[in-house]
Amino acid sequence: MGTDAPALKVENLETHFFTKAGVVKAVDGVGFSVERAQILGLVGESGSGKSVTGFSILGLVDPPGRVVGGRIEFMGEDIANADEARMQSLRGNRIAMIFQDPMMTLNPVLRIETQMVETVLAHRKVDRAAARARARDALGQVGIPSPDERLAAYPHQFSGGMRQRVAIAIALLNDPDLIIADEPTTALDVTIQAQILHEAQKLCRERGTAMIWITHDLTVIAGLADKVSVMYAGRIVEAGAIDDVLDHPVHPYTKGLIGSVPSRNKRGAPLYQIPGMTPALLNLAPGCAFRERCPRAAPACLEQPAPSEPVPGRSVRCFRPYVEAAS
């Protein structure tokens, strides 16, 4: 495994759902890469395909959905076409996922200890005592007080924030190279969210874990991520370094999204409104999916824009990006 290969490289990923009513292109030509110790923010609104992207990487898309195209390279290895046995040896081991609802990870009728030890033993040839010690360390790592005693508890005996920590501890158990976090703090309070973000950040910095942080919340990404990809209707419409994208958005959708977040300098003034709503992905008309809501739409937008680089280091799918002619 080459040291210069990114932790994850996704190219042209296509995940479609074949429903009776027609084909839903939930993910349609998505590409990005994440280096070690880097946090990528994958931002989008409901139905933009950001979660399906995460599931596709892990090979967890259920029928009628299917990954129909693209490359997924994990530490230099193509896993888009890997068999189920290979994926099983990667999931929960080299690649871990954290869900919005920790109860998706946790089994309500088993003690935390049982679930954590099982996860270790599935991938490591160690004895139970060593697996238990690893589980205890992982709980301590995510800031759960008295981890030795808490191992014996059931999921319902934890608060929401604590449960999410347990889910993160399980993700950490086998020291993964990549963690995909799908809205893990959305249901949590501000102070608890900050605690979880703190743990995530520590993990990246200290162990070099790569992370994909999927969220609808630009403000969380602003503090956490190194780079950001903005998704709209199954495609990445803008991607770049976090400061560049947030300070100088180029795609009309990104600009609209940032304008609609309440922030200090806009107090009391009307927020920017993106007119209309997210289009249904079923039988989406060809062309740019944002054009109906776009203030800069032009006849050219009836065609699908290919990714271009109107400013250095930025990938944008738009025929009419906000770029000054001078620069």
Next chain:
Amino acid sequence: MSGSALVEIQGLSKRFVKTLDLAGKLANKLGSSIREETVHALDGVDMTVAKGEVVGLVGESGCGKSTLGRIVAGILAPSEGRILYDGRDVAALAPAEAKAVALKAQMIFQDPFASLNPRMRVRDIVGEAPLVHGLVTRGELESYVDEVLLRCGLDTSFKRRYPHQFSGGQRQRIGIARALAVRPDFIVCDEAVAALDVSIQAQILNLFIKLREELGLTYLFISHDLGVVEHISDRVYIMYLGRIVEMAVTEDLFAAPNHPYTKALLREVPRLETRHSDFLPVEGEIPSPLDPPRGCHFHPRCPHATRRCGEEAPTLREISPGRQSACHLNDGV
């Protein structure tokens, strides 16, 4: 301020008691000592909302902010304390007056999926209450509903549809239209934009601001989202575990928070302007309201806590004009 107060709350407390079931009573007869569980959701809350003002109420889950909203909107009865509406004690009003006052205070809920009856058409959801309360006659109803829907940015041709045929943002508009249909003065918004996508949230916030200007509405805006509250509110109350810990004009509060809890909260709000931040969270979690800590409720998590904080609950008092805080540190101890 009290002269123009539309809603004034004095010493409001709310306790929820879980009474013993049969097994518990039997066990007690046999000599065990199982107690009834009491949740102190609200503990002596004072609040004023002036006419035309937007008051923000911020707190984390379980702090009692929704309970307060429900009591103010007349959905729940307080255990102790008084609510004055336009200077009159709501509990002491004659039935007919009480009904009129109840209509003047309306509520908008968080979940636009759970708060609309799925088996009623939009026309009936919005039109039912004004008809029942005699605000409009049956003949005027159609045009009245149209007017309310248009005001809330809904297409009147949709009024024969059912709630499930609408998106989340549109449903929230229906909820707002339902509240506005009885011509209220005062609206309690309980996490009204929390379930919406960012771009839809902006649309609804703009609608609130527009309606306030057009109809002279007064809002109590309950939210855990400080960014949203800062955007829309004139004045903000911060709540922690059933008590108000700080109140100030929005600009002052965000510029210089006084209470350690407010400081922690503001520091941890993710903002677009905050990049590559080092998250330094406040330790611990909100204690259970079943068994709140003695003294100041925040002292187990407070970095400045002294012995006094663990023994004596600080009172909410004015520390500078227009600003109240409940913290012993302000006494210079």
